[in-house]
Amino acid sequence: xxxxxxxxxxxxxxxxxxxxxxxxxxxxxxxxxxxxxxxxxxxxxxxxxxxxxxxxxxxxxxxxxxxxxxxxxxxxxxxxxxxxxxxxxxxxxxxxxxxxxxxxxxxxxxxxxxxxxxxxxxxxxxxxxxxxxxxxxxxxx
Numbered sequence: 129x130x131x132x133x134x135x136x137x138x139x140x141x142x143x144x145x146x147x148x149x150x151x152x153x154x155x156x157x158x159x160x161x162x163x164x165x166x167x168x169x170x171x172x173x174x175x176x177x178x179x180x181x182x183x184x185x186x187x188x189x190x191x192x193x194x195x196x197x198x199x200x201x202x203x204x205x206x207x208x209x210x211x212x213x214x215x216x217x218x219x220x221x222x223x224x225x226x227x228x229x230x231x232x233x234x235x236x237x238x239x240x241x242x243x244x245x246x247x248x249x250x251x252x253x254x255x256x257x258x259x260x261x262x263x264x265x266x267x268x269x
Contacts, residue, residue, distance in 0.1 A: 132180040137193040163229040203259040
Protein backbone atom coordinates (compact mmCIF):
# COMPACT_ATOMS: atom_id res chain seq x y z
CA UNK A 129 0.00 0.00 0.00
CA UNK A 130 3.03 2.22 0.22
CA UNK A 131 3.83 3.91 -3.06
CA UNK A 132 7.33 4.90 -4.10
CA UNK A 133 7.64 8.50 -5.25
CA UNK A 134 10.64 10.02 -6.98
CA UNK A 135 11.89 13.30 -5.53
CA UNK A 136 14.23 15.10 -7.92
CA UNK A 137 16.16 18.23 -6.96
CA UNK A 138 16.50 20.64 -9.87
CA UNK A 139 18.13 23.98 -10.42
CA UNK A 140 15.47 26.59 -11.04
CA UNK A 141 16.44 27.38 -14.61
CA UNK A 142 14.80 27.09 -17.98
CA UNK A 143 14.93 23.65 -19.57
CA UNK A 144 15.70 21.53 -16.50
CA UNK A 145 12.16 20.15 -16.18
CA UNK A 146 12.05 19.35 -19.90
CA UNK A 147 15.38 17.57 -19.53
CA UNK A 148 14.10 15.28 -16.75
CA UNK A 149 10.86 14.54 -18.56
CA UNK A 150 12.77 13.87 -21.78
CA UNK A 151 15.07 11.36 -20.05
CA UNK A 152 12.05 9.55 -18.64
CA UNK A 153 10.19 9.62 -21.95
CA UNK A 154 13.22 8.31 -23.84
CA UNK A 155 13.33 5.43 -21.33
CA UNK A 156 9.64 4.66 -21.90
CA UNK A 157 8.74 5.59 -18.31
CA UNK A 158 5.24 7.03 -18.00
CA UNK A 159 4.42 9.78 -15.52
CA UNK A 160 1.30 9.02 -13.49
CA UNK A 161 1.35 12.04 -11.15
CA UNK A 162 3.55 15.11 -10.82
CA UNK A 163 3.97 18.14 -8.60
CA UNK A 164 6.67 20.80 -8.30
CA UNK A 165 7.61 22.92 -5.31
CA UNK A 166 10.12 25.65 -5.96
CA UNK A 167 12.19 28.40 -4.43
CA UNK A 168 14.18 31.07 -6.23
CA UNK A 169 17.19 28.75 -6.60
CA UNK A 170 15.93 25.18 -6.88
CA UNK A 171 12.83 23.03 -7.13
CA UNK A 172 11.71 19.63 -5.97
CA UNK A 173 9.95 17.63 -8.64
CA UNK A 174 7.87 14.82 -7.18
CA UNK A 175 6.72 12.05 -9.49
CA UNK A 176 4.83 8.80 -9.45
CA UNK A 177 5.97 6.84 -12.49
CA UNK A 178 5.29 3.53 -14.20
CA UNK A 179 8.66 2.03 -13.15
CA UNK A 180 10.26 3.74 -10.15
CA UNK A 181 13.37 1.51 -9.99
CA UNK A 182 14.18 2.07 -13.67
CA UNK A 183 13.49 5.80 -13.34
CA UNK A 184 15.76 6.07 -10.30
CA UNK A 185 18.62 4.28 -12.06
CA UNK A 186 18.15 6.20 -15.32
CA UNK A 187 18.00 9.64 -13.71
CA UNK A 188 21.00 8.96 -11.45
CA UNK A 189 23.00 7.77 -14.44
CA UNK A 190 22.25 11.13 -16.08
CA UNK A 191 23.56 13.01 -13.03
CA UNK A 192 20.28 14.02 -11.42
CA UNK A 193 19.93 14.16 -7.64
CA UNK A 194 16.99 11.83 -7.01
CA UNK A 195 15.59 9.87 -4.07
CA UNK A 196 12.72 7.49 -3.46
CA UNK A 197 10.17 8.51 -0.84
CA UNK A 198 7.30 6.51 0.68
CA UNK A 199 3.87 8.04 0.14
CA UNK A 200 0.31 6.78 0.23
CA UNK A 201 -2.58 7.42 -2.11
CA UNK A 202 -6.23 7.41 -1.22
CA UNK A 203 -9.37 7.71 -3.29
CA UNK A 204 -11.96 10.29 -2.32
CA UNK A 205 -15.25 11.27 -3.89
CA UNK A 206 -14.73 14.09 -6.37
CA UNK A 207 -17.00 16.45 -4.46
CA UNK A 208 -16.78 19.48 -2.24
CA UNK A 209 -15.59 18.72 1.30
CA UNK A 210 -14.17 15.25 0.70
CA UNK A 211 -10.54 16.32 1.24
CA UNK A 212 -11.53 18.21 4.38
CA UNK A 213 -13.24 15.13 5.83
CA UNK A 214 -10.14 13.01 5.28
CA UNK A 215 -7.82 15.63 6.78
CA UNK A 216 -10.14 15.98 9.77
CA UNK A 217 -9.76 12.25 10.42
CA UNK A 218 -5.98 12.59 10.13
CA UNK A 219 -6.06 15.47 12.61
CA UNK A 220 -8.23 13.51 15.06
CA UNK A 221 -5.55 10.81 15.09
CA UNK A 222 -2.82 13.46 15.33
CA UNK A 223 -1.17 12.46 12.06
CA UNK A 224 0.55 15.37 10.35
CA UNK A 225 0.85 15.58 6.59
CA UNK A 226 4.12 16.95 5.21
CA UNK A 227 2.63 17.57 1.77
CA UNK A 228 -0.03 16.32 -0.59
CA UNK A 229 -1.23 16.68 -4.14
CA UNK A 230 -4.23 15.33 -5.99
CA UNK A 231 -5.78 14.70 -9.36
CA UNK A 232 -9.22 13.65 -10.58
CA UNK A 233 -10.14 10.48 -12.41
CA UNK A 234 -13.78 9.89 -13.25
CA UNK A 235 -15.96 10.66 -10.25
CA UNK A 236 -13.09 10.23 -7.78
CA UNK A 237 -9.91 12.01 -6.84
CA UNK A 238 -6.57 10.44 -6.00
CA UNK A 239 -4.85 12.14 -3.09
CA UNK A 240 -1.15 11.43 -2.77
CA UNK A 241 0.25 12.35 0.62
CA UNK A 242 3.39 12.11 2.66
CA UNK A 243 2.27 11.66 6.28
CA UNK A 244 4.72 11.85 9.15
CA UNK A 245 3.93 8.21 10.00
CA UNK A 246 3.04 6.28 6.85
CA UNK A 247 2.22 3.00 8.57
CA UNK A 248 -0.11 4.65 11.09
CA UNK A 249 -1.79 6.71 8.36
CA UNK A 250 -2.58 3.51 6.44
CA UNK A 251 -4.05 1.95 9.60
CA UNK A 252 -6.22 5.03 10.20
CA UNK A 253 -7.46 5.02 6.60
CA UNK A 254 -8.39 1.34 6.88
CA UNK A 255 -10.11 1.84 10.26
CA UNK A 256 -12.19 4.66 8.77
CA UNK A 257 -13.08 2.82 5.53
CA UNK A 258 -11.18 5.24 3.32
CA UNK A 259 -10.15 3.66 0.02
CA UNK A 260 -6.40 3.24 -0.31
CA UNK A 261 -5.05 3.14 -3.84
CA UNK A 262 -2.27 0.62 -4.35
CA UNK A 263 0.74 1.36 -6.52
CA UNK A 264 -0.57 -1.03 -9.16
CA UNK A 265 -3.98 0.66 -9.21
CA UNK A 266 -2.38 4.10 -9.41
CA UNK A 267 -0.15 3.05 -12.29
CA UNK A 268 -3.18 1.60 -14.11
CA UNK A 269 -5.21 4.83 -13.94
